[in-house]
Amino acid sequence: MILAQQLLLGVLIGGLYGLAAAGLSLVFGVMRVLDVAHGELIMLGGYGTFWLVTLLGVDPFLALGLVIPGALALGVALYWGLFAFVVRADEATRVKNSLLIGFGLALALHALAVRLWTADERSVPTPYGGAVFTVAGLSIPAVRLLSLVLAFALILSLQLLLTRWRWGKAIRATAEDWQAALLTGIDVRRAYLLAFALGTALAGAAGTLVTIGYAVSPSIGLEWTLKALIVVVLAGLGSMPGTFVGGLVLGVAEAASAAAFGGPYREVVGLVIFVVVLVVRPRGLFGR
Amino acid sequence: MRRRWAAVSAVALGALALLPLATPREDILNFVFLVLLGITLAESWNIVAGYAGQVNLGHAAFFGLGALLTRRLWTTGTPIVAAMLAGAVLATGFAVVIGVAAFRLRGAYFAIGTLALGEILRTTVSNVLPEISTLPAASIAAYRLTDRYYAALVLAAVTVAAVAALASSRLGLGMRAIREDEEAAAASGVGALRLKLAALALSTGLAGLAGGLFAYYHISYYASHPFGPQWTFDALLMTYIGGVGTLHGPLLGAVLYVVLKEYLAVRWVDLHLLIFGALFVAIVLLLPGGLVQAAARVRRLLRRRR
Numbered sequence: 011m012i013l014a015q016q017l018l019l020g021v022l023i024g025g026l027y028g029l030a031a032a033g034l035s036l037v038f039g040v041m042r043v044l045d046v047a048h049g050e051l052i053m054l055g056g057y058g059t060f061w062l063v064t065l066l067g068v069d070p071f072l073a074l075g076l077v078i079p080g081a082l083a084l085g086v087a088l089y090w091g092l093f094a095f096v097v098r099a100d101e102a103t104r105v106k107n108s109l110l111i112g113f114g115l116a117l118a119l120h121a122l123a124v125r126l127w128t129a130d131e132r133s134v135p136t137p138y139g140g141a142v143f144t145v146a147g148l149s150i151p152a153v154r155l156l157s158l159v160l161a162f163a164l165i166l167s168l169q170l171l172l173t174r175w176r177w178g179k180a181i182r183a184t185a186e187d188w189q190a191a192l193l194t195g196i197d198v199r200r201a202y203l204l205a206f207a208l209g210t211a212l213a214g215a216a217g218t219l220v221t222i223g224y225a226v227s228p229s230i231g232l233e234w235t236l237k238a239l240i241v242v243v244l245a246g247l248g249s250m251p252g253t254f255v256g257g258l259v260l261g262v263a264e265a266a267s268a269a270a271f272g273g274p275y276r277e278v279v280g281l282v283i284f285v286v287v288l289v290v291r292p293r294g295l296f297g298r
Numbered sequence: 299m300r301r302r303w304a305a306v307s308a309v310a311l312g313a314l315a316l317l318p319l320a321t322p323r324e325d326i327l328n329f330v331f332l333v334l335l336g337i338t339l340a341e342s343w344n345i346v347a348g349y350a351g352q353v354n355l356g357h358a359a360f361f362g363l364g365a366l367l368t369r370r371l372w373t374t375g376t377p378i379v380a381a382m383l384a385g386a387v388l389a390t391g392f393a394v395v396i397g398v399a400a401f402r403l404r405g406a407y408f409a410i411g412t413l414a415l416g417e418i419l420r421t422t423v424s425n426v427l428p429e430i431s432t433l434p435a436a437s438i439a440a441y442r443l444t445d446r447y448y449a450a451l452v453l454a455a456v457t458v459a460a461v462a463a464l465a466s467s468r469l470g471l472g473m474r475a476i477r478e479d480e481e482a483a484a485a486s487g488v489g490a491l492r493l494k495l496a497a498l499a500l501s502t503g504l505a506g507l508a509g510g511l512f513a514y515y516h517i518s519y520y521a522s523h524p525f526g527p528q529w530t531f532d533a534l535l536m537t538y539i540g541g542v543g544t545l546h547g548p549l550l551g552a553v554l555y556v557v558l559k560e561y562l563a564v565r566w567v568d569l570h571l572l573i574f575g576a577l578f579v580a581i582v583l584l585l586p587g588g589l590v591q592a593a594a595r596v597r598r599l600l601r602r603r604r
Contacts (some may be wrong), residue, residue, distance in 0.1 A: 044406050095583050105406040106353065110538070110582045117531065118575030125569070232527060236417060239410055274425040281414045281421075288411050289399045 011147060016265045018148050024261020025158035026219055028254035030234055031241030032165050033212030039247040040185040040205035042101050043093055046112035049235030050119040051210055055081055055217020056226030057127055063134040070134050070222045071156065074215055081214025085207035088115075097202055116231055123228035133225040157219040162254060164215055168208065169250040181205050185247075233277075240284040307458075314451055318444045327447050331515065333556045334450035335508060336536055338457045340548035342504035343533035345461060348543030349470055350497035351477025352401075356412030357533055359419045360389040360502035362525030364509025366423070369431055369521075372514065378449075382510030389506025390499045397498045401491055404480075416527060424522030432518035446515045453511055457504050458549065464500070465545055473497050477543070535574050538581055541590030550589050 034048045045051075055077050062073040092115065096108045141152035172178040177200075183191040184201040192198050220226060220234070237260065245256030260280050267279035314334075318327060339361065346354045364385035371381035396415065403411045433441070464470040472493045475483035484490045509524055536555045541547025559570040581588055 044410070046410075092579065092583070102405055106409075107582055109353070109406045109409055111579050113531070113534070114575045114578035114582065116575070117535075117571050117578070121569065121572035121575060125572070232417075236414065239414075272425075274421070277421045278418055281418045284414050285411055285418070288407060288414075289402055 013269050015148055016269050017262055018150065019154075020261040020263075020265025021258055022151075022154040022158050022223075022261070023264075024258035025161040025254070026216055026223070026257070027237050027241050027260050028257025029161040029164060029212060029216045029219065031238040031245065031257055032168060032250055032253045033209035033216070034235075034238040035242045035245070035247055035250075035253050036168070036181075036205050036212070037209035038242065040181055041093070041097055041108075041202050042104050043096055043108040043206075044105050044112065045093070045209070046109055046235050047115040047119060047231070048112070048209075048213055048238055049231035049233065050116045050123075051081070051084070051213035052217040052220060052234045053123060053226060053228065053231045054084070054119065055214030056221035056230070057123060057132070057217075058214065059218040059221045060127070060132050060134055060226060070136050070218070071160070074160070074218050077214045077218045078211050081211040082207050084214070085210025086203065088210065089203050089206040093206060094199075094202075097199075116235070120228050120231055127228065129228055131225045131227040132221070134221055136222060151223075154223045157223045161216075161219060164212065165250050165254045168212065171208070172250065177201070177204055181208075236284075237280065240280045243284055243287050311451075311455060315448075318447055324443055327443050329556070329560060331443075331447055331450050332560070333553055334447075334454040335511060335515075336532065336552035336556050337454045337549055338450070338504060338508045338511070339529065339533040340536035340540070340552045341454075341457045341461050342501045342508065343530075344537045344542065344548045345464065345501040345504075346494075346497050347534070347537060348547075349464065349477065350473040350494050351480075351543075352494060352497075353406075353409040353534075354412050354498070354501070355409045355527075355530055355534075356414075356416035356419075357501075357505055358525055358527055358529035359412075359416040360393055360505040361509040361512070361529050362419060362423065362522075363389045363392055364506030365513040365524035366509070366521060368510035369513035373431075373434060373437070378510075378514055382507055382514070385510040385513075386503045386506035389509065390503040393498050393502035394495060397495050398491075401494050401498075413527070413530075416525065416530060420522050420525035420527070423525050424520070427521035429521070430518050431521050438517060441517070446511070449511055449514060453504075453507055458545070460500065460504065462545055469493065469496060474543075535578055537588075538578055539574065539588055541588030542586075544587070544590045547588050547590040554589070 030048070030052055033051075034045065037043055037045050037048075058077045058080055059070060059073045062068040062076055063070050068076070092111055093108065096104055096111060099107060136153055138152055143150045143152060143155070170178075172182055180191070180196045181201045181204055183194070183196055184198050184205075188198050191201070216234075217226065220230070241253060241256040241260055244259060245253045260283075263279055263283065264276040268276040314330065317330065321327075339357070343354065343357050346352050364382070366385070367388045368378075368381045368385035371384055372378050376384070400408060400411055400415070464473075472483070472488045473496075475486070475488050476490050476493055480490055512524055532555070536551035537548045538551070539554065540549065540551025555570075555574065558573065562570045562573070585591055587594075
């Protein structure tokens, strides 16, 4: 019973892993840019929520409606300010330079967050914070269940955008083969911009849900970047629902290993899977 | 040119060696110690990243392993030099085992793979050894800062000398060939894996010694602290800002980094990371050769004026 409860909590956080990974996967898949500041963007989304709730008294879940456009704008700014310079290079240089730039950005954002919000852990109160459903003897925190549903809804809407919307198709074509996309008259630069902005928006949304269900502090960035990378490696690129499932798998694997080896080791299992998968299929997993 | 650099190095080394005799102020010695530790970390990281062209984001793992074993052996009675050497051997041994697998990864995949590796070690160590490691009272009573200072000076000098020797050797040439184009280097008979392993072994051995120095210097710290990613990030920032793949760049970067960090830390905690993060991004985008390249450009401009 305890195991089942732990696995259930693993599924609930796994949805957020999937959401965190979806943005990274989109940016990497389309731009071949590895933004290791993705976790810091999640962290910023979390603090945006924290401010909206504590300063303006917005309902935490409704804060999503403000955090997502804010993150979109931030994504546009970051693209024009930084990553637009990176995508000019050839693919190997692009990946390496984006890694370094993301790294510098991560450091700067972390230091900025410590300045603005101090190093303390913050969480937001929700009016229905304590509500718990009990199903077949398992308790399900309402807030986390709603987060899971919202994470799934967001990933589904992204998938719809990518398959139905004109520019969504352009983004996918660019991911497939940017030179061919260019030849068919697609504005590849704009596809890059859109992909990066959407990726940042997803990070912001993930940050909101993380802050509601768990907590935010300036140092969560690296942890979430790693989680997102692990899921991207597990799920591969291309399918957003696949990424969501990859997130659930990681959440369950963490819960299972925490049950088997003790709580503190939950972080280790994902990283070990990650390293092993990377080494066994050095290039294949990020590719299709 | 070479002779001039040798003379400058000898004078700098001599001045640093005499410093503890000239001033009894501990804050100055501690400060120079941090610069010397920074130089060792940055130069050792530079071997793999700058010469062999592989961005290793798990450098802290080797620093941490060196610190862990050195502390264990030293506090149980082993002489410090032997303990530090044992720490270096452990770090190198681990690096060679890991390296065979990790070097199957190319470019950014190597970077994130090693980052994950460092985090695995850090988490595991903080679970297994959650306590603070404090020196026994007898060692604290016998603690002399000048011993640590000279150990740091020797280690930094050895590291810089090792990188200088590497830079002008056939081995170093092979490493740079791999950095520029691994396929082409392999096709012209450079054993890429062997050379990358050699670079990693030298780099991690020095990082292990630096970890040992940290264990010798600090009176008390969490056993997982030297495994923290910030040690890797520090080395990376110092190296890139100074000039990656050059001998003088990491030296320059380490001095600038520690000066700014210590100066700013007095008033604003962590502000140096904001500045260095931004500076680092600017350097990657605009000036990939770092300060060394900037200095060379300025020199060329001045010469043209004349």
